[in-house]
Amino acid sequence: MAKLPPKLVIQSGKFVWTTLWHVMMSNLAPRSPSGEYTRPASEFRNTISPDPDALYPPASGRYKLFVGMSCPWAHRTLVVRSLKGLEAAIAVSLVSPSPVEGGWILDTPEYGCRTLAEIYHLAKSDYKGRCTVPVLWDTKTNSIVNNESAEIIVMLNGNFTDFSTHPELDLYPESLREKIEIWNDKIYHAVNNGVYRCGFAQTQEAYEIACRELFATLDEIDRVLGTQPYLCGETLTLADIRLFTTLFRFDVAYFGLFKCSLRRIEDYSNLGSYLRHLYHLPGVENTCDLEAVKRDYYGNLFPLNPGGIIPLSADAQTLLKPRR
Numbered sequence: 001m002a003k004l005p006p007k008l009v010i011q012s013g014k015f016v017w018t019t020l021w022h023v024m025m026s027n028l029a030p031r032s033p034s035g036e037y038t039r040p041a042s043e044f045r046n047t048i049s050p051d052p053d054a055l056y057p058p059a060s061g062r063y064k065l066f067v068g069m070s071c072p073w074a075h076r077t078l079v080v081r082s083l084k085g086l087e088a089a090i091a092v093s094l095v096s097p098s099p100v101e102g103g104w105i106l107d108t109p110e111y112g113c114r115t116l117a118e119i120y121h122l123a124k125s126d127y128k129g130r131c132t133v134p135v136l137w138d139t140k141t142n143s144i145v146n147n148e149s150a151e152i153i154v155m156l157n158g159n160f161t162d163f164s165t166h167p168e169l170d171l172y173p174e175s176l177r178e179k180i181e182i183w184n185d186k187i188y189h190a191v192n193n194g195v196y197r198c199g200f201a202q203t204q205e206a207y208e209i210a211c212r213e214l215f216a217t218l219d220e221i222d223r224v225l226g227t228q229p230y231l232c233g234e235t236l237t238l239a240d241i242r243l244f245t246t247l248f249r250f251d252v253a254y255f256g257l258f259k260c261s262l263r264r265i266e267d268y269s270n271l272g273s274y275l276r277h278l279y280h281l282p283g284v285e286n287t288c289d290l291e292a293v294k295r296d297y298y299g300n301l302f303p304l305n306p307g308g309i310i311p312l313s314a315d316a317q318t319l320l321k322p323r324r
């Protein structure tokens with residue numbers, strides 16, 4: 001076969017790949033004109049409420065969660081479900097990403113649906129948004145109650161007390177709500193979504209802004225955790241759960257794949273211990289699947305890792321064994 005001059009190979013290869021990269025990235029990650037990732041808002045925002053005329057009253061066995069084990073937003077719902085002891089009241093249906101179709105596939109088909117997109121369309125036939133996990137699903141009306149993790153975890157914490165094996169645990173106490181919300185806003189922007197703003201940035205400038213904000217916030221949290229065990233003081237709250245699911249994925253996925261590479265969580269004295277502590281709270285470890293995280297992030301975010309090679313690492317038990 002005739003050999004092309006290396007310069008031509010490099011130039012044409014770069015042109016084709018960069019053009020394709022921008023097309024694929026804009027599909028994967030909507031961007032602002034300056035190249036910053038802009039996450040679309042979740043569309044289903046109903047609530048489960050004890051009001052007598054509520055469309056969705058609290059009940060055991062009626063609602064279920066669709067979750068993917070790699071997803072940090074879905075992971076929040078699994079942690080709260082487990083800490084509150086709601087396994088018997090709220091079932092879980094697992095989904096996994098399809099590398100060919102680019103969406104979530106149900107591990108076990110239900111309602112005649114094979115994909116999560118079909119589940120969304122069962123609930124709303126003209127739905128045009130992204131088909132994301134988690135989904136809080138109502139099996140009675142075959143509808144989506146809510147697909148925003150931040151709201152689902154508040155409902156799981158507060159509205160299923162009668163069916164909870166740990167009703168005494170309140171992760172969103174009235175007295176701490178103001179503090180919790182301040183942390184939530186800061187951590188959502190700079191950390192939870194911040195890692196995606198790094199990984200999905202489409203310009204150097206957008207990446208650097210996101211990366212510096214991310215690490216400034218992690219540095220601040222690390223300082224706070226030097227004086228108290230949890231974000232809001234002595235009490236574990238939803239703010240900690242929301243931070244935990246991002247920290248759990250950080251060193252194995254976000255540090256490398258999303259270029260969140262100024263420091264590892266392991267390099268922080270307080271954040272590293274805090275991550276371990278939360279991981280070892282009863283019920284949390286069994287919601288964590290590090291292999292799924294590596295497989296789905298490195299294996300399915302094609303434009304970020306076209307070769308599809310999944311890095312080797314120790315398992316979570318080894319990585320997060322208590323420090324001496």
Ligand SMILES: N[C@@H](CCC(=O)N[C@@H](CS)C(=O)NCC(=O)O)C(=O)O
Pocket residue numbers: 042070071072073074103130131132133134147148149150
């Ligand atoms: N705001 C949503 C975000 C959920 C989300 O982005 N989930 C990702 C998985 S980590 C997803 O399902 N993405 C599929 C897509 O965007 O098409 C929440 O917190 O519930």
